[in-house]
Amino acid sequence: MNPSPVKLPPSRTWRDLPQPIKPRAMSREGRRRRVLAALRVTGLAGLLLAAAWGGMEFFVTLKSNPARLVAPAGGATVRGLVMRTDGVLDTAWTEATLALPPKAGLMALDLAVLQRRLLASGQVGTAELTRRLPDRLAVTLHERIPVARVLAQAGDGEPRPLLVARDGVVFAGMGYAPETVARLPFLDGVRLKAVGSGFVPIEGMTAVAGLLDAAQSGVPELVRGFRVISLARFEADGVITVQSDDVGEVVFGVREEFARQFSRLDFALAATRRQLPVAPLRINLAIGGGQVLVARLVAEPQVERPALPRPADRAVVGTVKPLSAPGLSVNFPHAL
């Protein structure tokens, strides 16, 4: 067995000196640091006490009334909305759409349900809802931009105008100025299919939106005259027909860039107006091969027309029937 260690009285070392010092011997900075240290200790002790109290409360509640622990905390009553949008919808519409119950607690709101209510309108593309403590609900909307109108008729009821967005979504359109809506062309040749409280998105609207964008940048003076855009032959022939106040009727093909088609349209109009300054025309840009068919839409006897200047890369095209005079053939052999 090992012997026990030798026990000798230890010498005093500097570590035996007491380090605490009276405040009066401290400098001002030292006293300040001492107070801060005391505050830190007090704060820490307070935090620990609060944590202990919270733990005790939790334990007591768990024992006496566990249901309280699983019930959601309602939080403060919602006192208003903080709304931001990039469109025309206002706070009143948002409040009406959300339909918050009176004295609803902020923490009790089901944000997913509220978001679905906003998105159901169709006009709202995306909606973000966040709780802004203590008592505000923040709503941020990104709205769809309408590019066309469409008339929807349910049964024998009155047809009602709806708006169509670039992605084909059909919505009622709230908050738009009447003149803004009046500038939009009507959509024709589409069949609306109801689903739920709305409609299935219209196919081909991406092409229509591309057409309108190209027109806006290429021939903005013509866009204002667009009245009806027909998608009747979109699926079968891949063409979009536009009825315009200024031109008459223009047929666009979706397989060729719209910008090039508008260039040809512009050239054809300039060339044709010299011969037929006021007559409405039917211009077909969807023939392909760089050909353009131009025909008059008014009924008149067939006469020989002087040949228009004909670029070397354009071909003569055939006969068409004008929309305004069904059955009447107009022979216009001069193509551009």
Add this chain to the structure above:
Amino acid sequence: MLSRTKFIGAVEIGTSRITVIIGQIARGRSLSLIGLGECPSRGVSKGTVVDFKAATECVHAALEEAERSAGARVGEVFLAQSGAHLEGFQNEAEVRVSAADNMVSTLDIENVCGLAKSKQLPEGRMVVHHLRRPFRLDGRLVPDPEHLDGRRLEVGYWTVHGQESRIADHLHVIRGFNVRVTELILSSLASGSVMTSTDDRRHGVLVLDLGAGTTDYVLYRDGCALLTGVVPVGGLHFSNDLSLGLRLNDQDQAEKLKLRYGRAVVTTKDRTEKVWLHGDLSIGDRQFPRLTIEQITAARARELFEVVRKKLGGNFDPEYTAAGVVLTGGGSKLAGIEEVAAQVFDVPARFGEPPGWVGDHLRAPGHSTALGLLHYGLGASPESLLAHRPATVGRLLRNFFTAGN
């Protein structure tokens, strides 16, 4: 969760200057020097506090400046201790290895260390350091004798002790800033640890830290500090000698002459060569013989080294001081001082170079003590081998059962 980054201050309360360096210790290993604060010293004479209020103001000003430059607050400091009140003595002890198989156990080591440190001090004195020397097992030097075979285990300690009131004064100056002193370290040990390499200490080296009011020295042999000491003579005494010898009333003028023309060896041959006090032809500007200035400073430098050599006595042997003399401290900037040191101690002398990780702004010899405080305080202190042994369950149980005996 406790922070893994710690800020520690190193404070040197010098006779002419207070220096504070703040180090950032990450994960207990890597040290970064992030703050420096300096302040001209007041209320300190020959390394000891003589005016508490004045010294407190200076030290706290330096601490504040260091904290500002570091952008961090320190909660604890390592404090340098110097002064003529510090003394040391050597005490040795020997035990017979207790185990039947002659294998040295922890208990044997504890016993021999306890015996070697057991000498009682006079009233009013207290231990600053117990510096352990290498163990000897049956006469052979061993760094760690545990589990080695032998019959007789010896160890020696160099115990440094100081006057309680003066040590307490230093502590109270720091405590007045509401920071705790976690280590009190001899100035010479601090400088020696950072200015010498492990090889230097193993081969034997004498470190001289020439301060303004004191000269601290430590002699290393076999990798351990053999003895330490303080001579209450420093750079200010050189200036004082000049002021007496040249009949100058202003100590600052003498200091200026010392810095500009003082030399530890006389090189001027021309007795008629004169130097100007200011050199700007202003009123009161005077001329002094350069030879006289050099003679005064050289005589004081030689005398200082001879005093140190005398205090070292038989412990200093050039044969066992292969790494020579290392000079550091602000006083080592005197021209030719290494030459005199080499002559007096009969070994090569050189200026101490801090390690490469020390930035340029901290490489001045005047910062060696503060740098060394962090280096020594954080490194393995050689004075106690046992202090670094992890507490095992067996040792804890043994201590528990033997505590009541």
